[in-house]
Amino acid sequence: MKNEIKIFSPATVANVSCGFDVLGFALDTVGDEMTIRKVSQKGVKIAKITNQNLPLNVTKNVAGVAALALLAETNVEFGFEIEINKRIKPGSGIGSSAASSAGAVWAINELLGKPFNKTELVRFAMEGEKLASGVTHADNVAPALFGGFTLIRSYKPLDIIKIPTPKDLIATVIHPLIEIKTSDARKMLSDSVTLKNATKQWANVGGLISGLYTNDYDLIGRSLQDYVAEPFRSKLIPGYKDVKQSCFDMGALGCGISGSGPSIFALSKGEKTALKVAEAMKIVYSNVGIAYDLHISKVNNKGIKILDTI
Amino acid sequence: MKNEIKIFSPATVANVSCGFDVLGFALDTVGDEMTIRKVSQKGVKIAKITNQNLPLNVTKNVAGVAALALLAETNVEFGFEIEINKRIKPGSGIGSSAASSAGAVWAINELLGKPFNKTELVRFAMEGEKLASGVTHADNVAPALFGGFTLIRSYKPLDIIKIPTPKDLIATVIHPLIEIKTSDARKMLSDSVTLKNATKQWANVGGLISGLYTNDYDLIGRSLQDYVAEPFRSKLIPGYKDVKQSCFDMGALGCGISGSGPSIFALSKGEKTALKVAEAMKIVYSNVGIAYDLHISKVNNKGIKILDTI
Numbered sequence: 001m002k003n004e005i006k007i008f009s010p011a012t013v014a015n016v017s018c019g020f021d022v023l024g025f026a027l028d029t030v031g032d033e034m035t036i037r038k039v040s041q042k043g044v045k046i047a048k049i050t051n052q053n054l055p056l057n058v059t060k061n062v063a064g065v066a067a068l069a070l071l072a073e074t075n076v077e078f079g080f081e082i083e084i085n086k087r088i089k090p091g092s093g094i095g096s097s098a099a100s101s102a103g104a105v106w107a108i109n110e111l112l113g114k115p116f117n118k119t120e121l122v123r124f125a126m127e128g129e130k131l132a133s134g135v136t137h138a139d140n141v142a143p144a145l146f147g148g149f150t151l152i153r154s155y156k157p158l159d160i161i162k163i164p165t166p167k168d169l170i171a172t173v174i175h176p177l178i179e180i181k182t183s184d185a186r187k188m189l190s191d192s193v194t195l196k197n198a199t200k201q202w203a204n205v206g207g208l209i210s211g212l213y214t215n216d217y218d219l220i221g222r223s224l225q226d227y228v229a230e231p232f233r234s235k236l237i238p239g240y241k242d243v244k245q246s247c248f249d250m251g252a253l254g255c256g257i258s259g260s261g262p263s264i265f266a267l268s269k270g271e272k273t274a275l276k277v278a279e280a281m282k283i284v285y286s287n288v289g290i291a292y293d294l295h296i297s298k299v300n301n302k303g304i305k306i307l308d309t310i
Numbered sequence: 311m312k313n314e315i316k317i318f319s320p321a322t323v324a325n326v327s328c329g330f331d332v333l334g335f336a337l338d339t340v341g342d343e344m345t346i347r348k349v350s351q352k353g354v355k356i357a358k359i360t361n362q363n364l365p366l367n368v369t370k371n372v373a374g375v376a377a378l379a380l381l382a383e384t385n386v387e388f389g390f391e392i393e394i395n396k397r398i399k400p401g402s403g404i405g406s407s408a409a410s411s412a413g414a415v416w417a418i419n420e421l422l423g424k425p426f427n428k429t430e431l432v433r434f435a436m437e438g439e440k441l442a443s444g445v446t447h448a449d450n451v452a453p454a455l456f457g458g459f460t461l462i463r464s465y466k467p468l469d470i471i472k473i474p475t476p477k478d479l480i481a482t483v484i485h486p487l488i489e490i491k492t493s494d495a496r497k498m499l500s501d502s503v504t505l506k507n508a509t510k511q512w513a514n515v516g517g518l519i520s521g522l523y524t525n526d527y528d529l530i531g532r533s534l535q536d537y538v539a540e541p542f543r544s545k546l547i548p549g550y551k552d553v554k555q556s557c558f559d560m561g562a563l564g565c566g567i568s569g570s571g572p573s574i575f576a577l578s579k580g581e582k583t584a585l586k587v588a589e590a591m592k593i594v595y596s597n598v599g600i601a602y603d604l605h606i607s608k609v610n611n612k613g614i615k616i617l618d619t620i
Binding site for chain 1: 329331464471473510513516519529532
């Protein structure tokens with residue numbers, strides 16, 4: 001049995017316009033690097049975190065809490081030590097806490113010989129999400145663990161569907177370096193939605209899922225519309241309208257808020273368009289005068305990956 | 311060029327639980343039979359209607375109105391005569407008006423050498439629906455014209471997606487012979503829906519569409535849930551709860567209101583289960599003491615069919 005594993009746990013884009021609270025996809029070029037090793041002492045220890053100032057206290061760290069949730073359903077007589085090279089900035093809206101939570105439980109499951117399936121791992125990782133945001137949501141941890149696009153059909157019981165990913169689908173994600181509290185993003189939403197808008201939303205979910213199954217890029221593009229969150233939450237993101245317009249001008253299929261923001265994602269057919277979209281996004285934020293991070297990535301169809309095993 | 315065509319235009323189940331206002335599928339064993347022939351006199355004439363007492367006045371007949379909408383976009387120097395053997399009872403909730411509207415425009419399009427595509431035919435047929443219900447909806451005419459399952463992704467512009475149909479999917483439809491006015495069924499619905507329920511609804515739309523693409527009958531079953539219309543509209547249908555329970559007892563994948571009722575549909579994997587479901591449905595209405603029609607049908611993947619050409 002392996003004793004130590006080094007993994008890449010991807011950043012993820014949740015919601016994906018029409019798929020509010022149910023859809024997400026994984027990125028390939030940005031993610032946390034984590035090393036998880038078996039140690040004789042029972043329990044979980046966060047040994048080291050680099051690149052970000054995050055709590056080492058296991059009950060206050062999302063990866064720690066997720067790992068503890070998993071271990072609580074085992075009888076192992078040893079423990080695990082976690083090192084996190086935190087590449088995804090917290091608060092970016094691309095699943096920073098989810099990557100660490102998902103990575104921890106995925107790696108421990110590997111080291112234990114895979115006693116749990118992916119849906120069970122999602123359940124454990126959601127405990128990390130609960131610590132991070134107060135809500136046990138799965139729309140980031142599911143794509144991190146399953147890879148590609150995922151649909152959370154139901155929470156009770158947890159029912160996650162992996163959706164195919166057309167191979168030329170490239171994401172461009174810009175993270176304007178501003179803070180939006182998840183709680184503020186939530187407050188922007190009403191508890192209800194008009195039946196008319198709700199109907200448009202699920203029509204687009206149907207269209208997006210169809211487009212993903214049939215590699216119909218145009219249909220994917222036509223379906224990337226959000227009547228529920230974007231009209232309200234976009235107000236919290238300076239330059240949003242301009243970014244969106246410039247994405248379409250450059251030929252993006254669609255553009256929306258990643259998770260609850262502030263990151264903005266676009267999906268394009270092919271890398272060439274994705275690069276043009278990236279340039280256009282940069283120009284907007286250079287003009288607005290807000291610093292940003294930028295990611296161009298194919299959709300990561302595999303999810304978490306092993307970098308090294310000892 | 312053909313001068314006369316006899317067609318079968320199928321009954322259809324709209325809404326399909328989670329797919330309120332956007333999904334529908336076509337039936338194979340119940341539908342209107344229509345004969346459409348070219349005549350020298352311009353315009354449209356409803357020559358004969360058998361089996362139901364419906365208006366022969368072309369502007370008051372759904373097939374007539376749909377046909378006129380099509381002809382208004384042509385320059386033909388002749389006209390068409392329509393005979394309808396009305397096999398689908400009006401007010402049944404299985405797309406009676408849609409079958410006649412769709413059949414008329416489909417047949418005329420055939421006789422004209424197919425100048426219009428199916429989406430354009432939906433647009434014309436929707437004029438018949440407008441006459442019937444006051445609303446230009448497409449969730450019955452689209453499956454009648456495209457066959458199989460259809461998704462209305464958008465009305466402006468009209469965007470209809472044909473979804474694949476797993477071959478063992480069998481519908482059982484019972485039509486309790488009571489009257490529910492579409493306007494009453496509409497009144498049962500609120501103008502708004504909680505975000506929580508709306509999210510569940512589009513998660514299920516995503517699940518249903520995925521299940522249809524992957525022949526995952528269990529997923530189809532799990533996704534056939536309606537948080538929007540069924541809780542309210544089912545109150546208008548005596549025996550609804552019992553029918554639904556008995557469908558599940560017999561192994562149906564799901565059960566819901568067909569359109570706005572009163573018909574109730576169930577979907578099953580395989581004919582054997584569909585037949586058991588039918589027997590169970592019958593028993594409920596025999597006990598309730600309401601007469602009924604019953605249809606067992608595979609999903610009609612072709613839509614309208616030619617019966618005879620002269």
